[in-house]
Amino acid sequence: MTVPNRLSIVTFGVADVARSTRFYESLGWRRSSSSMDTATFFQMQGSILGLYERGDLADDVGVPDDGAGFRGVTVALNVASTDEVDAVFTEWVEAGATPVKSPEEVFWGGYSSYVADPDGHLWEIAHNPHASIGADGRLKIGGPAT
Numbered sequence: 001m002t003v004p005n006r007l008s009i010v011t012f013g014v015a016d017v018a019r020s021t022r023f024y025e026s027l028g029w030r031r032s033s034s035s036m037d038t039a040t041f042f043q044m045q046g047s048i049l050g051l052y053e054r055g056d057l058a059d060d061v062g063v064p065d066d067g068a069g070f071r072g073v074t075v076a077l078n079v080a081s082t083d084e085v086d087a088v089f090t091e092w093v094e095a096g097a098t099p100v101k102s103p104e105e106v107f108w109g110g111y112s113s114y115v116a117d118p119d120g121h122l123w124e125i126a127h128n129p130h131a132s133i134g135a136d137g138r139l140k141i142g143g144p145a146t
Contacts, residue, residue, distance in 0.1 A: 079126070128141070
Protein backbone atom coordinates (compact mmCIF):
# COMPACT_ATOMS: atom_id res chain seq x y z
CA MET A 1 0.00 0.00 0.00
CA THR A 2 1.13 3.53 -0.75
CA VAL A 3 0.27 6.13 1.88
CA PRO A 4 -1.87 8.87 0.29
CA ASN A 5 -0.13 12.26 0.26
CA ARG A 6 -2.91 14.51 1.43
CA LEU A 7 -3.80 16.54 4.46
CA SER A 8 -7.37 15.76 5.45
CA ILE A 9 -7.98 17.61 8.72
CA VAL A 10 -5.91 20.04 10.77
CA THR A 11 -7.26 20.27 14.33
CA PHE A 12 -6.30 23.15 16.61
CA GLY A 13 -6.52 22.65 20.35
CA VAL A 14 -8.13 25.86 21.62
CA ALA A 15 -8.94 27.37 25.03
CA ASP A 16 -12.53 28.27 24.13
CA VAL A 17 -14.22 26.57 21.16
CA ALA A 18 -17.02 29.16 20.96
CA ARG A 19 -14.58 32.12 20.98
CA SER A 20 -12.36 30.54 18.33
CA THR A 21 -15.39 29.66 16.22
CA ARG A 22 -16.55 33.30 16.34
CA PHE A 23 -13.07 34.44 15.29
CA TYR A 24 -12.96 32.24 12.18
CA GLU A 25 -16.58 33.05 11.34
CA SER A 26 -15.67 36.75 11.48
CA LEU A 27 -13.30 36.04 8.58
CA GLY A 28 -16.30 34.86 6.57
CA TRP A 29 -15.70 31.15 7.10
CA ARG A 30 -18.83 29.01 7.55
CA ARG A 31 -18.89 26.19 10.06
CA SER A 32 -19.97 22.75 8.92
CA SER A 33 -23.35 21.36 9.94
CA SER A 34 -21.32 18.56 11.58
CA SER A 35 -20.07 21.04 14.19
CA MET A 36 -21.21 20.77 17.81
CA ASP A 37 -20.61 22.63 21.07
CA THR A 38 -17.38 20.74 21.72
CA ALA A 39 -15.95 20.85 18.19
CA THR A 40 -16.24 23.10 15.17
CA PHE A 41 -15.33 22.14 11.62
CA PHE A 42 -14.72 24.46 8.67
CA GLN A 43 -14.74 22.94 5.18
CA MET A 44 -11.74 24.35 3.32
CA GLN A 45 -10.53 23.89 -0.22
CA GLY A 46 -9.40 20.26 -0.11
CA SER A 47 -9.20 19.86 3.68
CA ILE A 48 -10.95 20.66 6.95
CA LEU A 49 -9.97 22.87 9.87
CA GLY A 50 -11.17 21.57 13.23
CA LEU A 51 -11.35 23.41 16.56
CA TYR A 52 -11.40 21.28 19.72
CA GLU A 53 -10.86 22.12 23.37
CA ARG A 54 -7.10 21.89 23.99
CA GLY A 55 -7.20 19.71 27.13
CA ASP A 56 -9.72 17.31 25.61
CA LEU A 57 -7.60 17.06 22.45
CA ALA A 58 -4.49 16.26 24.53
CA ASP A 59 -6.51 13.59 26.39
CA ASP A 60 -7.69 12.13 23.07
CA VAL A 61 -4.10 11.89 21.84
CA GLY A 62 -2.88 10.58 25.20
CA VAL A 63 -0.28 13.29 25.84
CA PRO A 64 0.05 15.95 28.56
CA ASP A 65 -1.41 19.39 27.86
CA ASP A 66 1.74 21.34 28.73
CA GLY A 67 2.90 22.67 25.35
CA ALA A 68 3.57 26.39 25.15
CA GLY A 69 5.30 28.87 22.87
CA PHE A 70 6.41 27.91 19.36
CA ARG A 71 5.08 24.46 18.55
CA GLY A 72 7.25 23.91 15.49
CA VAL A 73 4.25 24.21 13.16
CA THR A 74 2.72 26.98 11.08
CA VAL A 75 -0.25 26.90 8.73
CA ALA A 76 -0.13 28.90 5.50
CA LEU A 77 -2.80 30.71 3.52
CA ASN A 78 -1.40 31.53 0.08
CA VAL A 79 -2.96 34.29 -1.99
CA ALA A 80 -2.56 35.51 -5.56
CA SER A 81 -0.67 38.79 -5.05
CA THR A 82 1.30 40.96 -2.64
CA ASP A 83 -1.64 43.37 -2.47
CA GLU A 84 -3.85 40.47 -1.39
CA VAL A 85 -1.34 39.57 1.36
CA ASP A 86 -1.64 43.13 2.68
CA ALA A 87 -5.45 43.05 2.54
CA VAL A 88 -5.83 39.61 4.13
CA PHE A 89 -3.29 40.44 6.87
CA THR A 90 -5.28 43.59 7.72
CA GLU A 91 -8.57 41.66 7.72
CA TRP A 92 -7.21 39.02 10.12
CA VAL A 93 -5.84 41.67 12.50
CA GLU A 94 -9.14 43.59 12.40
CA ALA A 95 -10.92 40.30 13.24
CA GLY A 96 -8.77 39.93 16.37
CA ALA A 97 -5.65 38.08 15.24
CA THR A 98 -2.35 39.20 16.74
CA PRO A 99 0.12 40.53 14.17
CA VAL A 100 3.38 38.58 14.48
CA LYS A 101 5.29 39.68 11.36
CA SER A 102 4.10 42.46 9.06
CA PRO A 103 3.99 41.73 5.32
CA GLU A 104 7.42 41.97 3.72
CA GLU A 105 9.54 40.58 0.92
CA VAL A 106 11.29 37.42 2.08
CA PHE A 107 14.55 35.63 1.25
CA TRP A 108 12.94 32.99 -0.98
CA GLY A 109 11.50 35.63 -3.34
CA GLY A 110 7.99 35.79 -1.98
CA TYR A 111 6.00 38.19 0.16
CA SER A 112 4.96 36.96 3.57
CA SER A 113 3.43 37.86 6.92
CA TYR A 114 2.36 36.03 10.09
CA VAL A 115 -0.59 36.38 12.44
CA ALA A 116 -1.61 34.38 15.50
CA ASP A 117 -5.21 33.33 16.07
CA PRO A 118 -6.75 33.80 19.54
CA ASP A 119 -4.97 30.65 20.80
CA GLY A 120 -1.57 31.52 19.34
CA HIS A 121 -1.74 29.23 16.28
CA LEU A 122 0.53 30.80 13.68
CA TRP A 123 -0.85 31.49 10.21
CA GLU A 124 1.44 32.63 7.40
CA ILE A 125 -0.30 34.80 4.83
CA ALA A 126 1.88 34.71 1.74
CA HIS A 127 2.24 35.22 -1.97
CA ASN A 128 4.64 32.79 -3.64
CA PRO A 129 5.64 33.91 -7.15
CA HIS A 130 6.95 30.37 -7.79
CA ALA A 131 3.50 28.84 -7.31
CA SER A 132 0.04 29.25 -8.76
CA ILE A 133 -3.46 29.09 -7.38
CA GLY A 134 -5.89 27.13 -9.52
CA ALA A 135 -9.50 28.00 -10.26
CA ASP A 136 -10.42 25.60 -7.45
CA GLY A 137 -8.34 27.64 -4.98
CA ARG A 138 -5.69 24.97 -4.53
CA LEU A 139 -2.01 25.85 -4.45
CA LYS A 140 0.34 24.23 -6.95
CA ILE A 141 4.10 24.39 -6.46
CA GLY A 142 5.96 22.95 -9.41
CA GLY A 143 5.56 19.27 -10.17
CA PRO A 144 6.84 16.09 -8.56
CA ALA A 145 10.62 15.80 -8.29
CA THR A 146 12.11 13.59 -10.96
